[in-house]
Amino acid sequence: xxxxxxxxxxxxxxxxxxxxxxxxxxxxxxxxxxxxxxxxxxxxxxxxxxxxxxxxxxxxxxxxxxxxxxxxxxxxxxxxxxxxxxxxxxxxxxxxxxxxxxxxxxxxxx
Amino acid sequence: xxxxxxxxxxxxxxxxxxxxxxxxxxxxxxxxxxxxxxxxxxxxxxxxxxxxxxxxxxxxxxxxxxxxxxxxxxxxxxxxxxxxxxxxxxxxxxxxxxxxxxxxxxxxxx
DNA sequence: CAGTATCCCAACGGATACTG
DNA sequence: CAGTATCCGTTGGGATACTG
Numbered sequence: 001x002x003x004x005x006x007x008x009x010x011x012x013x014x015x016x017x018x019x020x021x022x023x024x025x026x027x028x029x030x031x032x033x034x035x036x037x038x039x040x041x042x043x044x045x046x047x048x049x050x051x052x053x054x055x056x057x058x059x060x061x062x063x064x065x066x067x068x069x070x071x072x073x074x075x076x077x078x079x080x081x082x083x084x085x086x087x088x089x090x091x092x093x094x095x096x097x098x099x100x101x102x103x104x105x106x107x108x109x110x
Numbered sequence: 111x112x113x114x115x116x117x118x119x120x121x122x123x124x125x126x127x128x129x130x131x132x133x134x135x136x137x138x139x140x141x142x143x144x145x146x147x148x149x150x151x152x153x154x155x156x157x158x159x160x161x162x163x164x165x166x167x168x169x170x171x172x173x174x175x176x177x178x179x180x181x182x183x184x185x186x187x188x189x190x191x192x193x194x195x196x197x198x199x200x201x202x203x204x205x206x207x208x209x210x211x212x213x214x215x216x217x218x219x220x
Numbered sequence: 221c222a223g224t225a226t227c228c229c230a231a232c233g234g235a236t237a238c239t240g
Numbered sequence: 241c242a243g244t245a246t247c248c249g250t251t252g253g254g255a256t257a258c259t260g
Binding site: 221222223224225226227228229230231232233234235236237238239240 | 241242243244245246247248249250251252253254255256257258259260
């Protein structure tokens with residue numbers, strides 16, 4: 001591990017750093033979902049940002065997008081095999097974040 | 111672990127999500143440093159952002175700031191005990207990011 | 221040395237309207 | 241249904257100048 005210079009903690013922050021990306025991730029870890037499903041499960045997300053974040057994650061290879069050529073169209077999003085490598089990392093991040101929030105709530109030093 | 115709604119992956123992304131914060135972290139993991147040292151070791155960071163990020167990290171309890179009341183002033187930054195809990199998390203994030211970058215370089219699919 | 225203050229630009233994200 | 245296009249406000253961050 002190289003801590004001196006180009007350490008790519010930033011990389012994963014960019015991949016997960018959109019406002020709704022972690023939420024999208026958890027949703028797709030839970031089960032494959034259609035665009036509309038994601039909208040319903042993620043309150044307050046706009047179509048624009050949902051669409052944009054989905055394309056970002058797709059381009060990073062994290063999620064798969066399957067289009068069924070029907071009318072009306074059906075599109076299913078799922079976590080890719082590669083995307084599954086993110087799960088343990090996200091769990092670790094999540095655990096730290098949970099503890100951090102708890103700490104802030106208990107001791108509102110700021 | 112609760113993956114349905116408020117999962118705090120976002121929390122750690124906020125804590126580490128400034129442009130220079132991961133770099134600052136690695137620097138302070140390596141050794142305690144003064145403001146000027148950090149400037150030297152982090153090329154291209156502006157005084158404004160270095161100062162701002164340091165205060166952010168301090169307020170989150172990640173780093174300690176020790177002022178020596180000398181002339182000229184001397185200020186030493188260090189990783190707090192609590193901040194050290196971030197190290198293993200950052201290592202995991204770093205490892206995934208490193209692999210992700212390598213993958214992109216090998217297979218420039220995009 | 222270790223910062224602050226100010227100005228400014230670019231990126232992010234929300235609201236709304238439109239489409240194959 | 242699953243998006244895209246446009247507009248617009250907010251925030252993040254760079255450049256420069258100044259200070260205890």
